[in-house]
Amino acid sequence: MTTQSQGLHTHVLDTLGLEISSGQCPPGSVLRTDELAQRFDVSRTVIREVIRVLESMHLVESRRRVGVTVRPTETWNVYDPQVIRWRLAGSDRPRQLRSLTVLRSAIEPVAAGLAARHATAEQCAELTERALGMVATSRGQQLEGYLEHDIAFHRIVLNASGNEMFARLGDVVAEVLAGRTHHQVMFEDPDPAAVTLHVRLAEAVREGDPEAAERITKEIAVGALHELDVLAP
Amino acid sequence: MTTQSQGLHTHVLDTLGLEISSGQCPPGSVLRTDELAQRFDVSRTVIREVIRVLESMHLVESRRRVGVTVRPTETWNVYDPQVIRWRLAGSDRPRQLRSLTVLRSAIEPVAAGLAARHATAEQCAELTERALGMVATSRGQQLEGYLEHDIAFHRIVLNASGNEMFARLGDVVAEVLAGRTHHQVMFEDPDPAAVTLHVRLAEAVREGDPEAAERITKEIAVGALHELDVLAP
DNA sequence: TGTGACACATACGTCGTACTTTTTTGTTCC
């Protein structure tokens, strides 16, 4: 899943990022560049580049004479898709999934309302197409196909909102949906009610009805939150 | 304003980041590490570290034999506070300010509702204190003092929501408020209606009234958007 | 015994160079 073998840099970054965000290196712990270079059998050059990236994500802090210190969680750039991926792969996935879903429940209704105003004909068409795709894959253990349509659907809504900040949340939503599908044991097919709501949302957007779009999206979000409550601690 | 002189790295990163996000190096343009090293009179090591950070923000892409290419805006990590700062300092500040304000208008009402449920006594107290501070600095050209209270106020609300993703948006809100105050010519004192709404929001949170908190915050957001419409193109 | 200044050790910061790897481009040969 995580990118790899396209450079030493990437591998080291991924490994360290995962270790830190999974709490394996708790905040306050100190890493030394020389040790890391030895451990990964790469030059200090590579390690330093990785550290700089980690530093830009506020995962670590590098100080002279003391080393590279892991920073407390509150300072992390939790909107960085890479960080999100690491955390979803790590130990506190449930908490992460929940806070991300709450975020979605705040953003997506507003985005859907805007989409109903601004969506182009093409976007409406693709939205409908994806909704139908969700219907078609909603039964019979076609979870992967369903997931693909689901992700595409929400991406379109976010893009159609015309707001850059919303649009760029598409990756986050994709991570959440993928994480939900892959990491939660899903015995059953997707909730039929959710499928219906997506179809109705596509209609509302197509008909240019912002209030309906917002309301329906809120319902979808409520459903997602409820699902988390049922399936997670 | 931007951090500086705490290492060559920081200076180069800041300069390049600003140049890219301000459109001075348009998407598609190519940078060469050797040239940059010459230009900034630093070693290639420093340049490479900077490039790696820029790459992690998806501002550039580095490929062998071709160089470092500036990526299209759609791929940038626009939630990175650093990127936000660069863009707010650059040329398309109005657009950026608007999309960020729309984001706030989606997030903060929900966050305020959650805060009304979850805020601790301390948080309520500090919130009230900040609201009073806003009142105290709302007249007589005390914009800097007002700004400080305003930022602190919204930070508390976001933190009190208990949701990590909301809480981490505090920096973004701070940048927006600061950008609004500093870059927009503000002849007058803050809108008295906004001040009142903040006081009432503090009350609603203290009294544990989520609906009121959400409604009042929506009003604040509408006011902020309206203000942008009036003062910006 | 307590306190302050000074020296030292340490780990990151920066540099320069040499070498490797990938990818584009251009050339040659069929």
Next chain:
DNA sequence: GGAACAAAAAAGTACGACGTATGTGTCACA
């Protein structure tokens, strides 16, 4: 004209040296 091959260009990696800040411990002095 097209395919195989050779050369060049630029990033990727490595290594070793020195610079620099900073925590720590020591020593002298009160």
